[in-house]
Amino acid sequence: MPLVEIEGLRVSFRQYGGRVDAVRNVSFSVNEGESVGIVGESGSGKSVSCSALLRLLPATAEIEAAKLRLDGVDVLKANKEDLARLRGRSAAMIFQDPMTAFDPVFTIGHQIAETIQAHRKIGKREALAEAEQLLLRVEIKNAADVLGYYPHQLSGGMLQRAMIAMALSCRPKILIADEPTTALDVTIQAQILQLIKKVQAEFGMALIMITHDLGVIAETVDRVVVMYGGEIMEEGPVTEIFEAPKHDYTKALLASLHSRFEPSKGDPDALAPALELRGLAKSYSTRRRRGFRVTHGEFQAVQAVDVVLPRNRIVALVGESGSGKTTTGLMAMRLTEPSKGQIIVDGTDISRLDTAALIPFRKRMQIVFQDSYSALDPMMTLTQIIAEPLHIHGIGTPREQSEKALKWLERVGLARSFGSRYPHELSGGQRQRVAIARALILEPTVLVADEPTSALDVTVKAQIINLLKDLQAELGLSILFISHDLSTVKSLTDSVVVMYRGRVIEEAPTERLFADPRHPYTRALLDAIPATNPREKRERTFLSADDIRARTPRYTVIQTGSAPSPDPQLVTVAPGHRVEAIVTT
Amino acid sequence: MFAHILRRILSVAFTFIVVSIIIFSMMHAVPGGPFDANDMPVSEAVRAKMMAQWGLDQPLHVQYLNYMWGVLHLDFGVPFQSPGETVVELISRAWVPSLILGGSGVLIGAPLGILLGMAAALNRNTWIDYFASTLATFGLTIPVFVTSMLLILIFAVWLNWLPASGWPQPNRWILPIACYAAIPLATYARYTRSAVLDTLNRPFVTVLRAKGLSERRIIFQHVMRNSAIPLVTVFLPMFIGTATGSIFVEAMFRVPGLGAYFVSSIEVRDYTLQMALMLLITFMYCLAYLLSDIAYALLNPRIRVGGAE
Numbered sequence: 001m002p003l004v005e006i007e008g009l010r011v012s013f014r015q016y017g018g019r020v021d022a023v024r025n026v027s028f029s030v031n032e033g034e035s036v037g038i039v040g041e042s043g044s045g046k047s048v049s050c051s052a053l054l055r056l057l058p059a060t061a062e063i064e065a066a067k068l069r070l071d072g073v074d075v076l077k078a079n080k081e082d083l084a085r086l087r088g089r090s091a092a093m094i095f096q097d098p099m100t101a102f103d104p105v106f107t108i109g110h111q112i113a114e115t116i117q118a119h120r121k122i123g124k125r126e127a128l129a130e131a132e133q134l135l136l137r138v139e140i141k142n143a144a145d146v147l148g149y150y151p152h153q154l155s156g157g158m159l160q161r162a163m164i165a166m167a168l169s170c171r172p173k174i175l176i177a178d179e180p181t182t183a184l185d186v187t188i189q190a191q192i193l194q195l196i197k198k199v200q201a202e203f204g205m206a207l208i209m210i211t212h213d214l215g216v217i218a219e220t221v222d223r224v225v226v227m228y229g230g231e232i233m234e235e236g237p238v239t240e241i242f243e244a245p246k247h248d249y250t251k252a253l254l255a256s257l258h259s260r261f262e263p264s265k266g267d268p269d270a271l272a273p274a275l276e277l278r279g280l281a282k283s284y285s286t287r288r289r290r291g292f293r294v295t296h297g298e299f300q301a302v303q304a305v306d307v308v309l310p311r312n313r314i315v316a317l318v319g320e321s322g323s324g325k326t327t328t329g330l331m332a333m334r335l336t337e338p339s340k341g342q343i344i345v346d347g348t349d350i351s352r353l354d355t356a357a358l359i360p361f362r363k364r365m366q367i368v369f370q371d372s373y374s375a376l377d378p379m380m381t382l383t384q385i386i387a388e389p390l391h392i393h394g395i396g397t398p399r400e401q402s403e404k405a406l407k408w409l410e411r412v413g414l415a416r417s418f419g420s421r422y423p424h425e426l427s428g429g430q431r432q433r434v435a436i437a438r439a440l441i442l443e444p445t446v447l448v449a450d451e452p453t454s455a456l457d458v459t460v461k462a463q464i465i466n467l468l469k470d471l472q473a474e475l476g477l478s479i480l481f482i483s484h485d486l487s488t489v490k491s492l493t494d495s496v497v498v499m500y501r502g503r504v505i506e507e508a509p510t511e512r513l514f515a516d517p518r519h520p521y522t523r524a525l526l527d528a529i530p531a532t533n534p535r536e537k538r539e540r541t542f543l544s545a546d547d548i549r550a551r552t553p554r555y556t557v558i559q560t561g562s563a564p565s566p567d568p569q570l571v572t573v574a575p576g577h578r579v580e581a582i583v584t585t
Numbered sequence: 586m587f588a589h590i591l592r593r594i595l596s597v598a599f600t601f602i603v604v605s606i607i608i609f610s611m612m613h614a615v616p617g618g619p620f621d622a623n624d625m626p627v628s629e630a631v632r633a634k635m636m637a638q639w640g641l642d643q644p645l646h647v648q649y650l651n652y653m654w655g656v657l658h659l660d661f662g663v664p665f666q667s668p669g670e671t672v673v674e675l676i677s678r679a680w681v682p683s684l685i686l687g688g689s690g691v692l693i694g695a696p697l698g699i700l701l702g703m704a705a706a707l708n709r710n711t712w713i714d715y716f717a718s719t720l721a722t723f724g725l726t727i728p729v730f731v732t733s734m735l736l737i738l739i740f741a742v743w744l745n746w747l748p749a750s751g752w753p754q755p756n757r758w759i760l761p762i763a764c765y766a767a768i769p770l771a772t773y774a775r776y777t778r779s780a781v782l783d784t785l786n787r788p789f790v791t792v793l794r795a796k797g798l799s800e801r802r803i804i805f806q807h808v809m810r811n812s813a814i815p816l817v818t819v820f821l822p823m824f825i826g827t828a829t830g831s832i833f834v835e836a837m838f839r840v841p842g843l844g845a846y847f848v849s850s851i852e853v854r855d856y857t858l859q860m861a862l863m864l865l866i867t868f869m870y871c872l873a874y875l876l877s878d879i880a881y882a883l884l885n886p887r888i889r890v891g892g893a894e
Contacts, residue, residue, distance in 0.1 A: 056791055056794055080800075086797070087794065087795050087796060088796045088797030092795070093792070097788065102792070103810075103811065104789075104885075104887065105807075105810050105885065106807070106810075114796075115797070115798070118802070119797060163792075166796065170797070
């Protein structure tokens with residue numbers, strides 16, 4: 001008998017003015033030990049289906065099903081005791097954002113131990129001892145310390161490991177992972193996925209992997225269920241879905257995985273780049289209190305970064321969270337004040353200009369942010385939002401301004417009739433189009449795009465990338481594209497700058513960087529990209545920060561022409577390819 | 586943690602001193618004094634002698650320091666309204682009824698409000714929620730003198746169950762306590778409702794459910810503890826506000842409490858009592874905020890344990 005049996009599942013939510021179906025006619029089953037992936041974009045009903053299986057939906061949800069069984073129990077008829085047994089013991093769940101998934105006021109140890117104690121009669125001391133063993137099994141080395149830590153003292157990756165340990169605590173028969181790596185960096189994502197596979201094998205569990213990322217699917221599961229708009233589009237073995245997709249939506253998803261790269265058109269004009277950052281650095285002074293002693297220190301968020309953005313080109317700034325990439329982007333716009341260094345726009349250093357002198361340069365540089373929802377004023381219509389830059393810079397009459405705004409709406413692929421709408425009426429992708437229109441209406445020469453696609457679904461992401469690419473060619477834009485998503489970078493940008501701990505550690509034309517990475521961190525980053533085909537999935541080894549430092553490349557003076565130094569420096573190893581290395585005689 | 590508390594104590598002490606300076610200066614900014622010509626027609630020499638005797642001829646900052654030195658020894662002087670006793674004696678006599686009535690009001694009202702707020706949040710959009718919201722709105726919008734008149738009308742006049750006013754028999758306490766309880770009850774019901782709803786919407790609650798914890802444990806251990814964090818910051822300050830007596834309630838129920846003295850000491854320019862009352866309230870508020878800060882830090886590990894490793 002299958003572990004999970006779902007037949008004819010329908011979930012609807014009561015809302016003002018009726019019921020809205022979130023999931024319709026969904027049927028699938030999972031056998032013991034099997035790995036099943038559910039893939040679909042946000043709102044496709046993938047999470048709702050699995051939450052219904054554990055009855056975790058809010059009271060406004062109505063669930064109907066011909067069959068909804070978990071571990072032999074009819075979930076719809078389950079009473080309190082049945083539910084408590086199903087949750088945690090038959091099926092355990094891990095969630096998207098580990099930072100918010102733990103109760104902030106209790107220690108990690110307490111939260112794992114209470115899970116064990118909820119299901120077994122066992123003393124607190126023994127439960128804590130078991131929790132420590134579990135933390136060791138998810139490869140947390142200082143498990144005994146972590147037991148006493150509060151959630152805010154751990155990083156996202158560590159918390160997700162602890163979350164997995166907690167899920168394992170009652171030896172569930174099935175592990176439901178709801179976007180477990182979406183909030184994490186690429187390298188951490190690869191580690192967590194590998195860990196999930198490892199513990200699945202060790203504990204002999206079944207796995208449901210809910211994700212919007214086909215790469216995650218390729219890495220982890222045997223069978224795939226594709227969902228769209230609350231319904232199942234198709235279902236089959238993972239290789240079949242990847243190699244012979246039947247449904248159009250699946251085909252579109254796969255196409256986004258294999259987007260082709262085309263170099264940007266237009267003359268790069270090597271002599272006069274659109275934007276040049278010279279030795280740009282940002283440090284924050286820190287105050288640490290130990291008792292009454294206050295020690296002052298300096299935190300180097302960005303250390304003397306040199307970046308050149310040629311005209312008509314798209315340059316990627318890549319790195320994990322905390323690497324300083326966003327700070328660099330904001331400094332380039334003078335939205336964060338740099339501590340040192342120069343920002344050269346069209347030959348002028350704008351790093352020391354005062355507010356008034358900066359205004360003409362503001363017109364030439366614009367920015368698009370990751371979260372389009374908070375980037376748009378909710379009280380303004382789209383026309384007002386897009387026309388606002390014109391208003392600020394006093395360009396044209398109000399009538400001309402709105403006319404131009406409406407033209408831009410069309411240019412970014414939205415109908416003119418959208419002009420009177422408000423941001424909350426739009427989808428994420430549509431909002432990002434509005435943000436792009438607002439940024440480009442002044443016809444800037446430089447656009448800083450700070451993770452503009454990371455909050456979007458795969459298919460929408462591809463559309464936004466295409467839009468950016470088209471507009472770049474039409475307007476002769478230069479784009480600084482900040483991202484942690486290497487697959488997007490590969491299909492969009494001309495060259496890549498890799499940042500690590502506030503430093504640039506490698507820089508090369510995109511194709512060259514992906515083909516011949518020199519720095520161990522770049523290699524780790526590229527290695528962590530999920531496979532695009534289930535046949536390519538593999539075991540990975542992960543480097544610690546110490547490993548990366550120990551493996552810093554070494555070159556001789558003759559190879560690079562740079563002066564020897566025991567400290568790492570950026571050296572040129574090929575035209576346009578620089579890497580941080582130690583130069584020896 | 587110890588250093589954190591000590592820092593808070595120092596900052597509270599500083600606040601108290603600043604407020605005392607402001608109050609002292611305001612007192613002296615108002616024209617008129619005890620030995621003014623129309624109040625006390627005596628010769629210039631006698632007046633000067635009296636001024637010197639009471640230290641009133643000295644510069645203001647010396648007077649302030651003298652005064653504060655006295656305050657430090659709990660010597661607030663003699664109230665002009667009742668020269669037979671010291672300010673401290675008057676306050677300790679008059680404060681007892683206010684403290685009993687106001688204190689019980691908060692101690693009864695706050696827990697009831699918390700329970701009501703929780704019940705409302707856990708049964709959102711049901712009649713319980715609507716009832717709690719209605720009650721809270723009434724409690725917050727109807728002024729206490731109207732509430733007290735209503736209570737007197739219903740329980741003393743119509744039903745004739747309780748005496749309308751007076752002191753000191755405990756059955757006369759019931760109506761004023763009910764009056765005092767209304768505001769903390771309403772405020773707490775509203776705060777608790779929104780704090781609990783906020784907590785319930787946080788992702789970790791779903792995680793707790795998915796772990797198979799009982800709903801009771803989730804509510805009473807996790808949700809309560811998290812919701813308590815924003816609540817502790819309002820509890821003590823509200824306690825002080827009520828426990829120092831309300832002019833209206835004490836007047837309505839003819840309670841010989843502290844409330845009346847706030848008004849009378851201004852009317853008759855009773856400097857010593859006025860200063861003492863204001864400093865007392867300032868001190869109580871400072872203490873209340875200090876204690877809530879400490880409670881907040883104890884409940885919230887982000888403050889207690891500090892940042893990431």
